[in-house]
Amino acid sequence: MTDGQERAWADLAPRYVLEAPRDDAATSVRPGAAIDPGKVWGRRAPLIVEIGSGQGHAIVSAASSRPEVDFLAIEVFTAGLARTMMGAERAAVDNLRLVEANAPEVLQHLLPAASVDELWVFFPDPWHKNKHTKRRLLTPEFATIAAGAIRDGGMLRLATDWEQYARQMREVLDDAPEFARAFEGEWADRFDGRVLTAFERKGARAGRDIRDLAYLRKERG
């Protein structure tokens, strides 16, 4: 982190960062560490969670324009979290919290089951080299974990500029018994709650199509 980011972290973390009880790894979450969202945000409100929030452009803008909703940003990139807090403070946002942790563990262990109204995954690392694709976030295992965290009737929204990853996401989620497509045709319309981030701009500038997907969490049996 830069000096400014270090200072922002020290000043703003007490207001914005949720401390996760750790397992062995620094970004892990210890099983059994579930939070009570009512206590964390001081109210009962719909909860939107973004995985891989980067510098926080999408989530700070959403939190600022929807004060009636609670937001949680999950990220492992410390400087990105510092920038997100700086943005949140500038926008005088109070309904946003951040957690520095591995997203699947947050969904499994930090958030109560069925507590999330919407889960956003915008421009996850594409790992486009053949030998790296197995590192991608969107796998059948991830779909099961996401389905555990999202409430019945909740939404999973995704976007990527990597065509082959977009197809993988769609294949995985079409096959996941807990989810149903919330779009017609090949791809979802651009989600209008999603602002342009640096990653999207980079992808579009390189001539790549941006693909959106949206899936409804079906009723639990």
Ligand SMILES: C[S@@+](CC[C@H](N)C(=O)[O-])C[C@H]1O[C@@H](n2cnc3c(N)ncnc32)[C@H](O)[C@@H]1O
């Ligand atoms: C390509 S960037 C996109 C950032 C942002 N969504 C945007 O559109 O600008 C992907 C982000 O996901 C984060 N990330 C990757 N794996 C993660 C994980 N397992 N848990 C939490 N964040 C993760 C990375 O640190 C990175 O900031």
